Amino acid sequence: MEAQPTLFRGGRLFDGRQFLDATDLRIGLAGTITQIGSGLEAETGEAVVEMEGRWLLPGLVDCHVHFREPGLVRKEGYLTGSAGALHGGVTTVCEIQNNPPLMETGALLRQKIADLRGISRVDYAPYGSLTEAALPTLHELKGLCPAVKCFLGCSTGAGGVKDEATMRALFQRAAEVGIKIVAHCEDNQIMDAAAAAAQGEQASRHDFLRPVEAEVQSIRDAIRVAGEVGAVLHVFHISTAEGGRLVAEARAAGQPVTGTTAPHYLIADAEEAAAMHENRFKVNPSIKSADNREGLRQLVAQGLLEGVGTDHAPHPLEEKARPYAKAPSGFPSIDLLLPLMVAVADDCDAMSIEAAVASVTQLPADEFGLTQKGRLAIGADADLVLADPEARFVVDESTLPSKSKWSPYHGRELRARPERVWLRGRMVHEHGKEPAAPQGQPVGPAASVLAEV
Numbered sequence: 001m002e003a004q005p006t007l008f009r010g011g012r013l014f015d016g017r018q019f020l021d022a023t024d025l026r027i028g029l030a031g032t033i034t035q036i037g038s039g040l041e042a043e044t045g046e047a048v049v050e051m052e053g054r055w056l057l058p059g060l061v062d063c064h065v066h067f068r069e070p071g072l073v074r075k076e077g078y079l080t081g082s083a084g085a086l087h088g089g090v091t092t093v094c095e096i097q098n099n100p101p102l103m104e105t106g107a108l109l110r111q112k113i114a115d116l117r118g119i120s121r122v123d124y125a126p127y128g129s130l131t132e133a134a135l136p137t138l139h140e141l142k143g144l145c146p147a148v149k150c151f152l153g154c155s156t157g158a159g160g161v162k163d164e165a166t167m168r169a170l171f172q173r174a175a176e177v178g179i180k181i182v183a184h185c186e187d188n189q190i191m192d193a194a195a196a197a198a199q200g201e202q203a204s205r206h207d208f209l210r211p212v213e214a215e216v217q218s219i220r221d222a223i224r225v226a227g228e229v230g231a232v233l234h235v236f237h238i239s240t241a242e243g244g245r246l247v248a249e250a251r252a253a254g255q256p257v258t259g260t261t262a263p264h265y266l267i268a269d270a271e272e273a274a275a276m277h278e279n280r281f282k283v284n285p286s287i288k289s290a291d292n293r294e295g296l297r298q299l300v301a302q303g304l305l306e307g308v309g310t311d312h313a314p315h316p317l318e319e320k321a322r323p324y325a326k327a328p329s330g331f332p333s334i335d336l337l338l339p340l341m342v343a344v345a346d347d348c349d350a351m352s353i354e355a356a357v358a359s360v361t362q363l364p365a366d367e368f369g370l371t372q373k374g375r376l377a378i379g380a381d382a383d384l385v386l387a388d389p390e391a392r393f394v395v396d397e398s399t400l401p402s403k404s405k406w407s408p409y410h411g412r413e414l415r416a417r418p419e420r421v422w423l424r425g426r427m428v429h430e431h432g433k434e435p436a437a438p439q440g441q442p443v444g445p446a447a448s449v450l451a452e453v
């Protein structure tokens with residue numbers, strides 16, 4: 001299906017790094033951006049969208065989501081998860097399989113990528129799994145995915161790497177194959193010790209049981225071992241200011257180490273998380289103190305991390321509402337990504353809107369090699385988000401398109417909800433309307449699977 005040639009006129013364009021006022025943008029039949037300028041005149045056969053000063057942004061790139069497909073679609077699935085993505089302004093996801101079957105072989109990953117055509121509403125680039133079982137087949141994953149996921153700490157669907165020798169073997173093999181590692185960094189021993197020491201209320205404080213030191217020590221170890229074996233390391237969902245600084249310092253020292261945080265570590269703090277009903281803010285790593293939130297905001301504001309990924313991880317509310325120890329970690333958030341990042345900028349003097357939006361567009365696109373995505377530039381995919389920054393709304397969890405229909409942000413007032421979203425030049429989402437048929441395609445290395453079909 002071809003794109004509809006369209007002229008977008010008179011908007012505030014965000015090119016991936018900065019806003020350009022009163023600017024026009026043209027997209028062509030091929031679904032890419034063909035012209036950016038001012039005073040552009042409509043051509044014959046071209047549709048015109050008058051933006052009247054609203055924002056035109058590149059489709060957001062969410063580099064960390066769990067859509068549970070295949071294997072656990074009762075909790076989510078690409079059809080519903082990607083509908084949530086469009087609602088949040090996201091047009092590309094990098095997705096992590098954290099339920100069986102893990103993506104440990106080329107055949108499994110190739111099958112997943114092929115099966116999602118006609119189901120995903122957004123473009124997708126699933127990660128492979130870096131586990132001991134995947135070591136003999138790791139070379140098959142290179143060329144299919146942007147990176148391979150390694151759980152250094154136990155979390156949903158993963159027990160974590162049991163010791164440093166195992167971590168070293170995994171990192172060594174990734175280095176030999178030449179594939180980037182994306183890591184969940186929390187130290188199991190430190191978490192076990194915290195659990196053994198917990199008294200009274202501490203036994204149900206997630207930030208006590210998964211403490212700052214667990215993440216910081218794990219990041220420190222991961223950076224050291226990656227350096228020793230020559231592996232390329234990206235640390236996911238950094239929840240501590242110190243962890244973020246370690247990553248930024250290693251990169252500044254010339255080591256190929258990068259990292260992202262998640263919106264909840266920039267929005268909430270441990271007290272708010274502990275007070276939240278039904279364990280809605282229970283997530284791994286835990287949400288830390290307000291000082292850590294402030295430190296992470298500073299790192300994102302200064303561009304010292306490679307951006308933000310949601311860690312969208314849905315569970316049915318009846319499971320979250322169990323007693324603390326039995327409630328699963330993770331919550332849905334992709335449906336609100338753009339408004340949440342704008343809220344972070346609004347709440348933080350140091351954080352510009354530009355830094356907040358770049359952290360979910362060009363920064364993660366560049367980090368994971370998706371150079372067609374995350375920017376408004378000639379030749380880039382026409383993945384576009386039209387949003388009115390002045391329009392405020394109150395989050396109603398029951399209306400969010402992803403599967404679980406609850407949100408820790410329910411009742412919060414936000415702004416800049418996407419009105420319309422285009423994917424490669426086709427309008428695929430209009431707020432409040434029935435979605436278009438799924439048109440997502442594999443991107444990045446995953447696109448090679450499409451060429452085979």
Ligand SMILES: [Zn+2]
Nearest residue numbers: 064066096311
């Ligand atoms: Zn995750």
